[in-house]
Amino acid sequence: MSHQLFYLSELSKIDLELDELEEDFGDLPEQVRKLEDLVADKKAIVEDTTRILKELREFKTNSKITLADYKEREAELTKKQFKVKNNKEFDAITKEIDYIRKEYNKLTDELRNVNVKEENLIKLLDEQKLSVKEAESELQEKQMELDIISSDQNEVLKDLRLQREQLISKIDPSLFEKYKRVRHFHKDAVVKIKKNSCSGCYSAVPPQKIVEMRGDLDLIYTCENCGRIMYPEELTED
Numbered sequence: 001m002s003h004q005l006f007y008l009s010e011l012s013k014i015d016l017e018l019d020e021l022e023e024d025f026g027d028l029p030e031q032v033r034k035l036e037d038l039v040a041d042k043k044a045i046v047e048d049t050t051r052i053l054k055e056l057r058e059f060k061t062n063s064k065i066t067l068a069d070y071k072e073r074e075a076e077l078t079k080k081q082f083k084v085k086n087n088k089e090f091d092a093i094t095k096e097i098d099y100i101r102k103e104y105n106k107l108t109d110e111l112r113n114v115n116v117k118e119e120n121l122i123k124l125l126d127e128q129k130l131s132v133k134e135a136e137s138e139l140q141e142k143q144m145e146l147d148i149i150s151s152d153q154n155e156v157l158k159d160l161r162l163q164r165e166q167l168i169s170k171i172d173p174s175l176f177e178k179y180k181r182v183r184h185f186h187k188d189a190v191v192k193i194k195k196n197s198c199s200g201c202y203s204a205v206p207p208q209k210i211v212e213m214r215g216d217l218d219l220i221y222t223c224e225n226c227g228r229i230m231y232p233e234e235l236t237e238d
């Protein structure tokens, strides 16, 4: 006999114990998870701002080079203007100088705006970094609380989880799936038949069914009323 029903009933007991232990944590694990998400979100915002600031500074550096180029070009053109041979050439150079000055002024204006933007971004980045630190220290606090409770329960939990894994490895996968489905509705998924009734919902189990179950403990019966998996009272490992 494969004792599947026995393993299932043991698994159900362990899962109930684990539920109880995990209840002691209250919503701490959830709080820690949420804070972890929050820290990650805030860090992403800092990264974003840092990237924008970097791009802005690159633009500034490039613009300064461009402005120097404009100045140089303007000086060259002015020199050239003294050596022209006719009005047509003179006018052409004047036009070019005008264009360069216009571009120069345009870029200078833009740089002024960029400088204001940069100042604002630096302030914003400081605030965002502070916000990350605050969230991180809050997370650290909650994590410590959780660790303290966990370490108290750690040994028990470890032992129960190990037992659980061992049991699951012995249970037929399709049966385990069935167990999980039942457990979705009833925490106590596997129950004993007591006084010819399902001890989960107290509805009567037909005597014929109980006889069949006793005859073959490999048969898996579920309660017709509540769907819990049932086992006869005398079920033991051997």
Ligand SMILES: [Zn+2]
Pocket (backbone or CB within 6 Å): 198, 199, 200, 201, 202, 203, 223, 224, 225, 226, 227, 228
């Ligand atoms: Zn039932």
